Amino acid sequence: MLEACLSFYLATAANNEYFAFRQRKFGFCSKFDKIRVFCYFIIVLLGGDRTIVIYLDVFFIINFLMDTIVLVCLNRFCGYAATWLRILLSSTLGALWSVVVLVIPRDIIPIVHICTYIFISICMVRICSGKIDKRNLIKGVVVLYAITFVIAGCLYMFIYYTPAGYSFKEVILKDSKLTIFLAITIVILVVIGSQIKRITVYEKNQCQVEITLDNVTFRVKGYIDTGNILIDPILKKPVSVIEADSIPLNIQLGVNVKLHLIPYSSLGCESGLLEVITAENICIYQGKKMVEVPMALLGISRHRLSSDGEFNMLVNSNIL
Secondary structure, eight states, X not given: OTTHHHHHHHHHHTTTSXXXXXXXXXXXXXXXXXXXGGGHHHHHHTTOOOXXXXXXXXXXXXXXXXXXXXXXXXXXXXXXXXXXXXXXXXXXXXXXXXXXXXXXXXXXXXXXXXXXXXXXXXXXHHHHHOSOOHHHHHHHHHHHHHHHHHXXXXXXXXXXXXXXXXXXXXXXXXXXXXXXXXXXXXXXXXXHHHHHHHHHHHHHHEEEEEEEETTEEEEEXXXXXXXXXXXXXXXXXXXXXEEGGGSOTTSOXXXXXXXXXXXXEETTEEEEEEEEEEEXXXXXXXXXXXXXXXXXXXXXXXXXXXXXXXXXXXXXXXXX
């Protein structure tokens, strides 16, 4: 589906260039221009040659890279917190479907369009986002198309209305090996840069938390979550979240420590109730800095907060 960015550029390019495709067969070649199969319907209308050559290696890679760019933007705008594995899997689905479309009989093209622009789009968003409700899924698909058209328009303006774009089209795009090399290099640099940024931000937000609860003091590994805006609606105090398994077994929640429930909402869950306890005191250690918070509210999570076990508590940044 996300070849829409590329197809938009290719289809518009048909007004400026004449395309001659000599054979109708599948093959592999280094001529980048000959992957312009999206111009087929325009070529027919203009009376051009109906035979085409499709080079699956370049075709797949270009679609994969375009899908990746759009999904990275989608992940940022919708706040999905998708891993690179999810993004790459989703991009692979889109690129593989583009290849499958090439071998599907043309007489069922309406069904292909339905699959492409509805079902495949939904699957790609679902893979990228993880578990979300229908409302957020539909929102993701709408944002997906919006990003696609914006990128397509920017690419067209850059290539045809700027000197740099003209040079890019005439020099780089006509050398498929150079194009693929530059594209892969950019993707690798973006991945490395994002990982360095993630590690830097993660280390900056790491902390140790000392909790006193029911006259028992224990320590957990914490992470200062700037996205945590959970507030107790009655007490009007920020709520941090701690894994239930990190609380010592001799502390009996609901018996010696009173519980109360507060409503909360999160991505993929429109509403729910969270068990909350009041700690007698917590001390947050971050480098040489120490913050003490008496009578702090702690939400109890029955699930792990980090997949790798690097932290057991999400510290609400509003208590610092």
